[in-house]
Amino acid sequence: MVNVIGLGYIGLPTALMLASHGVEVVGTDYNKELVDTLNAGKTTFEEKGLDELFCDAVKGGIKFTTEYQKTDMYVVSVPTPYDSFSKKVDACYVVAAVNSVLDICEKGSIVVVESTVSPGTIDKYVRPAIEERGFVIGEDIHLVHAPERIIPGNMVYELLHNNRTIGADSVEVGEKVKEMYASFCEGDIVVTDIRTAEMTKVVENTFRAVNIAFANELAKICRHDDMDVYEIIKICNMHPRVNILQPGPGVGGHCISVDPWFLVGDYPSLTNVINESMKINDSMPDFVLNRIYEIMKENNMTDISRVGLYGLSYKEDVDDCRESPTLQLLESQSRHLATGLKVYDPMIAKDLVENQYHDFDSFLEDVDMVVVMVGHSEIKNNLQKLEGKIVLDTRNVCGKGVYKI
Numbered sequence: 001m002v003n004v005i006g007l008g009y010i011g012l013p014t015a016l017m018l019a020s021h022g023v024e025v026v027g028t029d030y031n032k033e034l035v036d037t038l039n040a041g042k043t044t045f046e047e048k049g050l051d052e053l054f055c056d057a058v059k060g061g062i063k064f065t066t067e068y069q070k071t072d073m074y075v076v077s078v079p080t081p082y083d084s085f086s087k088k089v090d091a092c093y094v095v096a097a098v099n100s101v102l103d104i105c106e107k108g109s110i111v112v113v114e115s116t117v118s119p120g121t122i123d124k125y126v127r128p129a130i131e132e133r134g135f136v137i138g139e140d141i142h143l144v145h146a147p148e149r150i151i152p153g154n155m156v157y158e159l160l161h162n163n164r165t166i167g168a169d170s171v172e173v174g175e176k177v178k179e180m181y182a183s184f185c186e187g188d189i190v191v192t193d194i195r196t197a198e199m200t201k202v203v204e205n206t207f208r209a210v211n212i213a214f215a216n217e218l219a220k221i222c223r224h225d226d227m228d229v230y231e232i233i234k235i236c237n238m239h240p241r242v243n244i245l246q247p248g249p250g251v252g253g254h255c256i257s258v259d260p261w262f263l264v265g266d267y268p269s270l271t272n273v274i275n276e277s278m279k280i281n282d283s284m285p286d287f288v289l290n291r292i293y294e295i296m297k298e299n300n301m302t303d304i305s306r307v308g309l310y311g312l313s314y315k316e317d318v319d320d321c322r323e324s325p326t327l328q329l330l331e332s333q334s335r336h337l338a339t340g341l342k343v344y345d346p347m348i349a350k351d352l353v354e355n356q357y358h359d360f361d362s363f364l365e366d367v368d369m370v371v372v373m374v375g376h377s378e379i380k381n382n383l384q385k386l387e388g389k390i391v392l393d394t395r396n397v398c399g400k401g402v403y404k405i
């Protein structure tokens, strides 16, 4: 039996995937409300294919509970928040989960940490916590780090098809964990050591962050001299060795906007490119806010409450708002003591911010200018609704003839 600890964005799909491929799974989360929702037959977030996977997992006998289970295999997928001041990862939830496993596990159990951690976290925080309890690692308990790689918006497909990395102290234990993941994973599974696995995960996300920052910097250069950044990127990408990403209103989500800071926090004097890249990405919401003011001026608009932000989530077709550029922009606006921007997102049912609408048409009625912050399918399929509005399209989904970043 596998006990998956933490049923959030990664733990839940992983538990469901295992259970729908013949593995006996119990999912544990300390949030009773979340467990009750799952036991009532409902999933807890929007994700393509998740509901179907949930049905298969229920047929496969998955159970959800707040209790840790006595077994020999644990997968820990709890959050790893980072301290925005020190830029360091906070491993407290991982350590707490491992401690709870130690309270109950069988001798020789394997604990697989899936949560993203900064390189060295397992050695610095997890091993000492285990040893302090008198357990001998490698005998009483085995430690493994198997960082997840799935992208929100295409999680189910990527869980099945992405290659995976497993970091373990011994090859035998690594191979045992590989066997578990191979129950559903059709990609290659590489077994390496823990430190390398920790580093690869953070490096992958840092690679993407730096490349997005490059696109964002190009957007700023092009804006400065009124050049079309999208046309330039399109032509550059026709070169066989160039593949530039897309500029946007900022970088959100709990991965790419966070993980590279772990490296900056740990190696401050060695991370110039990464540090500058993160600063460029973080500057984008303010850059968009300035664009809004510029465009309002150009159009003799004075009332900011006639401007609407389309999209609150951190990217298209997901309902996850963590570190979202729209939230960052609103925060920056309120720091400048200006408020009044209207907001609408078809994926967000809850009231999260002031002046939030839940119906596209009423939102459009109340604004003269629409700022596309997220390119949800809804807007891509309803571009005609924007006719007659001033449009600032930060995602390049509205075609030509509108303002861009």
Ligand code: SAJ
Pocket: 116, 148, 149, 150, 151, 152, 204, 205, 208, 212, 245, 246, 247, 248, 249, 250, 251, 252, 253, 254, 255, 256, 257, 314, 315, 316
């Ligand atoms: N973004 C841009 N321009 C681009 C691509 C993305 O501005 O060209 C923005 C998005 O709008 C979003 C942010 O960057 O705000 C991040 O989105 P994303 O789709 O690039 O990535 P995430 O954060 O959803 O998922 C990433 C993935 N990592 C990599 O591709 C290296 C995923 O595989 C990881 O599993 C995930 O982080 C994670 O959990 O670490």
